[in-house]
Amino acid sequence: MTDERTVLLAVEGITKTYPGVVANSDVTFSIRRGEVHALLGENGAGKSTMVKMMYGLVKPDSGRMTWNGAAYTPGSPGEARSTGVAMVFQHFSLFEALNVAENVALGMENPPPMKELSARIRAVSEEYGLPLDPSRMVGDLSAGERQRVEIIRCLLQDPKLLIMDEPTSVLTPQEVEILFKTLRQLSSEGTAILYISHKLEEIRSLCDAATILRRGKVVGTADPRASTARELAEMMVGATLTPPARRPGEKGKVMLGVSDLSVASPIPFGTSLKNVAFTVAAGEVLGIAGVAGNGQDELLLALSGELRASPDRVRIDDAPVGDLGPIDRRRAGMVSAPEDRLGHAAAPDMSLIENAFLTAQARKGLTNKGFIDWPATRAYAEAVIKDFDVRTPGAHVAARALSGGNLQKFVVGRELMQAPKVIVINQPTWGVDAAAAASIRQAILDRAAEGAAVVVISQDLDELLEIADRFAVLNEGRLTQPRPVEGLTIDEIGLMMGGAHGMEVAHHAEA
Amino acid sequence: MDFGGINPVILIASLMVASVPILLAALGELVTEKAGVLNLGVEGMMIMGAICGFITAVHSGSPVAGFVGGALGGAALSLVFAFVTQVLLANQVATGLALTLFGLGLSSLMGQNYNGIKPPLTGALLPATLREIPVVGPIVFGHDWMVYLSILVVAAVWWVLKATRLGLILRAVGESHEAAHALGYRVRLIRLGAIAFGGALAGLGGAYISLVRVPQWVDGITAGAGWIALAIVVFASWKPWRALIGAYLFGGITVLQLNLQAAGSRIPVEYLSMSPYLVTILVLVIMSSGRGRAALNAPAALGQNFHATR
Known part of the structure; x- marks a missing residue:
């Protein structure tokens, strides 16, 4: 041959x-x-x-x-x-x-x-x-x-x-x-x-x-x-793939409003956010694209509450939460999943049960008079493992022991199963195989159909085009005006992203 | 030329001598940490160097042989650390602390019969005519060969780290052991070498204390010099020439406070003894304020064990 x-x-x-x-x-x-x-x-x-x-x-x-x-x-x-x-x-x-x-x-x-x-x-x-x-x-x-x-x-x-x-x-x-x-x-x-x-x-x-x-x-x-x-x-x-099905639901009232949000980056070599503004309505998915390092991590930190601003800059269901930390924002209805699975989204050496407790305790009521309710926490972790097909010997296993894709399914599932009003996810399917990625995307769309407002930050354009209703780009800490996904071409998106990014940077450095 | 009973020429000359042990130990630790290994056992390796050097010098009658023995003693103890952390993958902080305690105990045992003995003398290197030149003589020409060697070691470490392939590989291993492994470098072997080098220099520094600074053997002779050496590495942002400045600063403060005490200063002794450590804290706070680890120049993989999983 x-x-x-x-x-x-x-x-x-x-x-x-x-x-x-x-x-x-x-x-x-x-x-x-x-x-x-x-x-x-x-x-x-x-x-x-x-x-x-x-x-x-x-x-x-x-x-x-x-x-x-x-x-x-x-x-x-x-x-x-x-x-x-x-x-x-x-x-x-x-x-x-x-x-x-x-x-x-x-x-x-x-x-x-x-x-x-x-x-x-x-x-x-x-x-x-x-x-x-x-x-x-x-x-x-x-x-x-x-x-x-x-x-x-x-x-x-x-x-x-x-x-x-x-x-x-x-x-x-x-x-x-x-x-x-x-x-x-x-x-x-x-x-x-x-x-x-x-x-x-x-x-x-x-x-x-x-x-x-x-x-x-x-x-x-x-x-x-x-x-x-x-x-x-x-x-x-080895099986037939079904692309995520979108159930066109009613777009409801604005659940997440961000206005004129500027924060300095806490990350070395990071990008500060500059006057970021957008709204997301119930049942809507906003996709945010951009090349890594243009403020994605900072945007997630600012939305999740790890970085704070003045109260009115971020509103969840009309309540000002800009000055609140992550736990209070979770109570207000927002869940978030950062990009870095090991170390940021999950504590590597803690078990899946403990990791489930860390973000779900506020919304799922996993404490009892100040003590951890272990049976309830275990049940919640096991439910996430089951619903999101996380392949692990059990909930007692350390997060570090899971493969990247499986841990991703766990950390995303842990957030999505908290009945959130607002979901913020950075790189939901990074390093996840095709079948698992499809199921994560489907889960995100399902939550949107149930009335959640969703922000997906991703570098995978195909993913954003598949699940987002509206589309915006982060470029050097600034967010473009969100546009409806329908009718956008890859070329237009590329230009929104600043063309061949880094080419200019390299030329500047030489000049 | 005296200020409050302190002669600046003698002060400078004596601070150069006082700094040799901490300078050598700090340089060794700097190299170890550049390879990504945090060995907190400097104090233990120094005191092992002090006793091994002392015993070798007493029996051979040669101070040079003593220093070699001291370096070997420090390196031998560091290999215990290397085995436990690099092969058995034990926690580096805990192992380093244990190493200090082990070194203090073992040296005390080995030194049982050596109390009150005088070691062979390490004299000045250069002829008296040079040493008697005013001001320059005592400061530049008046020292024993170890003082000059310690400065040479600073230059050598700087050059190797900056300009040679060995230095580049060493820094790469300390920066990201995963990436270095993926490129085919033998992470643990390189770290082993760095640890042994660090041990040898700490031992050399320890031997200088028992053979020149004091010079005799008493239990616990290093008296915390290893901890100061550890602080100097951070103070120096892992840069060899800054380690020299740091060591002379600390050595200077030590000598100064001794001189002030001798000159009957009205400041209580305790404050003077505290001063080197206070300066350490101040400098560290100033250097790390508002900036990340990148500004501090710390090796990214410092203190992390490497295990090739796949």
Whole structure:
């Protein structure tokens, strides 16, 4: 079928088990030179384990890999790099307190002296249209720019195979375009690319071939250009997917009103909010888009009550709550779920029961004369686990032990099940697989249909377009006028988001 | 040239000597913390260095051998810490505190038969003609070789951290062990090396106390110098040259308060003894007010254990 001579990396019968989990079972596929190959699968399907074996971070239990026909057994990432395998990680493997050149040097086997390296970084970044200043601190860069650092780190080593693990989750549509242009250029120069993503439309426009994993096994291959996104998704999930159904409900009175809200950011390198104003009516979903770092975290903090303002700036059901803290705002009817699951939304080392208590005690009455009502708290945690299909051995398990997607289902479910009047969620489905994301979105829509006012802050535009009634963009701490979703085009949205964000930033820095 | 019975030239010369132990220990801890490890056992490693150095010097008759012995003693104790925190993944704060107590006890046991003995003398390095130049002589040329070595170590640590690949990797490990691991660096091995280096420098500092500063062996001879060294690291924002300034400041205050006491100052002794610690608190408050950890320059992974899960 595939021509033996053009195969760059062949994976044959790879199996990897962890105690209690089979991460990969008898996985076989091959990547040809210059091919953009998609590796598709839900969370926990074994994609990450597979690429870690290719990159020498994990050793397979059995099976073999061949590189250009010769046996390939990388013992460390260094060996993989010297063979010609480079990897851009899902969670950036960058060091915030170091500058761009230092970060690049750390990912190379034998980096040249810093001056020469900086010159090469400039040269390569020009060549591929990814402007980058080598002397800037990574902590000051936008998500898109950080990704450029990772990509350039890979490109400086002339990789034969570039592995990209979910690269577009933090980019604006324009930045995605730039990335794809770079990837196509690389592919035309003969570099093979292994592309991992949930975003099926992207895979359809970029990839030449696709291998689909489910529960650690290859369940099929597909030509992404000849398949629909729906077909790919169903192969991935192994079931028919139903898009969230919207029950057009009556829009009621305004439940959440924010006027002229300006707060300084408490986060280092953060963005202050400037004159943010919007209203959300009962039964309505307001989607707020924007590239990470444009005030999303601050907006969530200001709405949840972690940051306070004067009373009239935030009103829940006409009551001024701007000066109240999170617990009082919960009592007033607002629930909120921040983006950072471990550490902000959940206490990592506490059990799910304890975590359920932490936000639900005010609205669900989980205390009795000042003491925690453990049976009621446990029952509530178990109800969340059941209704939101959280896969865990039990409610007693520490939050840290859950996979990201499962913990996300838990923290979102914990908020949605408190019968709220107002819901504020930042990144509701970040890192969650397609089936779970669909069920979280459905739950959000169901609450809206029951009369809740919902604010969803997300960087996933498709998600916002799917569930929001109105749409606004946060850009450098300012919120655009909300517009009805109907009739909006992706291009218009991209421009609202400030175009290819960070391109300007990079140019400013050079000027 | 005396101010209230205090001669500034002698003050400066003696503060340089008084600062050597805390400077060396602070530099060692700085390197350890740059690799992301918080070792609160500095005091214990210093006193182990003090007794091991003392024993080696007494038996060999050579102060140089004594300092080597002191460094080895400190490093040996730090390896206990390394094993417990890096291999067994115990809590670093608790282990560090225990290490101090363990070091104090063990050194006291080892030093049973060494009370009242004089160690071999560590003399001045340079010829008397240089040392007798007024003002400059005592301050610049009048010291033993350890004083000069301690300044060389500052320069070396600064250069390695700033300009070499080893230093870059060390900082990367302290900044994000996950990312360093993903790139293929051996996080625990690098930390092990940093801990041992920190132990060796703390031991060297301890040996300087028992061989030069005091010079004899008594139980608990380090008297809290390790804790001051820990404060200096934060005071210095994890920067080697600032550690030198910090150490001289603390050394200066220590010497000054001794001199003031000797000169019969009317300020009660207790206030003078408190002053170095008060200054620490003040400086830390000023430095961290209104700004985040980024401004303090602390390594992001400081005190966190690393375990390669996947």
